[in-house]
Amino acid sequence: MFSIKRLYDLQELDWELSASEVSLTEVRARLEDDSELTAAKARLDHLVAELDKRAPSRREIESSLSQLEERIRAAEQRLYGGAVTNPRELSAAEDERTGLQEQRGDTEDRMLEMMVEIEELQASRDVATERLSRLEADRETEYADLLERQNALAAKLHELRLSRSELTLELPVVALSVYESLLKTRGGHAVAKVERGLCRGCQVALPTGEQQRARSYQGVVQCSSCQRILYVE
Ligand SMILES: [Zn+2]
Numbered sequence: 001m002f003s004i005k006r007l008y009d010l011q012e013l014d015w016e017l018s019a020s021e022v023s024l025t026e027v028r029a030r031l032e033d034d035s036e037l038t039a040a041k042a043r044l045d046h047l048v049a050e051l052d053k054r055a056p057s058r059r060e061i062e063s064s065l066s067q068l069e070e071r072i073r074a075a076e077q078r079l080y081g082g083a084v085t086n087p088r089e090l091s092a093a094e095d096e097r098t099g100l101q102e103q104r105g106d107t108e109d110r111m112l113e114m115m116v117e118i119e120e121l122q123a124s125r126d127v128a129t130e131r132l133s134r135l136e137a138d139r140e141t142e143y144a145d146l147l148e149r150q151n152a153l154a155a156k157l158h159e160l161r162l163s164r165s166e167l168t169l170e171l172p173v174v175a176l177s178v179y180e181s182l183l184k185t186r187g188g189h190a191v192a193k194v195e196r197g198l199c200r201g202c203q204v205a206l207p208t209g210e211q212q213r214a215r216s217y218q219g220v221v222q223c224s225s226c227q228r229i230l231y232v233e
Pocket of ligand 1: 192199200201204223224225
């Protein structure tokens with residue numbers, strides 16, 4: 001003689017086992033998942049590379065500007081220095097200066113655009129750097145927490161498996177095999193409580209005889225509708 005309650009206890013233990021296994025799998029997946037950190041690093045690397053790419057262009061524009069300044073000064077020297085007096089040469093120097101001043105204007109515009117672009121990139125890089133260090137700190141805390149949870153769950157699963165094997169030793173082999181096969185075919189719900197004359201597994205009203213047999217215990221009594229093992233508390 002054994003109590004059907006022990007089968008119901010086994011089912012509760014199996015539910016707890018499954019839930020703990022699911023939690024452990026989730027914890028392990030989160031331990032391995034560095035995707036957010038990887039993405040933040042990639043973002044920062046991208047911005048740093050974009051800034052590096054602009055450095056040579058910026059130097060090039062700066063050097064063009066100083067060359068232009070020099071050439072403008074030279075043209076002005078010819079215009080106002082007094083050494084040149086020939087009107088045609090003076091007019092050529094005037095034209096040259098005007099042309100150079102236009103070039104300087106264009107180059108200054110390019111410089112300004114470049115500076116605005118660089119400043120925007122620097123601001124984005126600073127945000128990305130800050131975000132990365134915050135994520136790294138968060139991840140460190142999260143990782144330690146997850147490791148702790150992983151260990152606790154592994155220990156809990158070990159205990160549950162021990163309790164399960166002890167409990168199954170108490171149960172008749174036939175009852176256990178009916179239970180195991182129903183557990184597989186009935187979505188993890190093999191033992192159903194009987195409440196107010198209903199099988200709680202399928203919600204169908206049980207014939208009185210079936211209820212009585214389940215209550216008085218004449219071996220394993222199965223619901224005639226869903227085949228689950230009936231348990232009257
Ligand atoms: Zn049923």
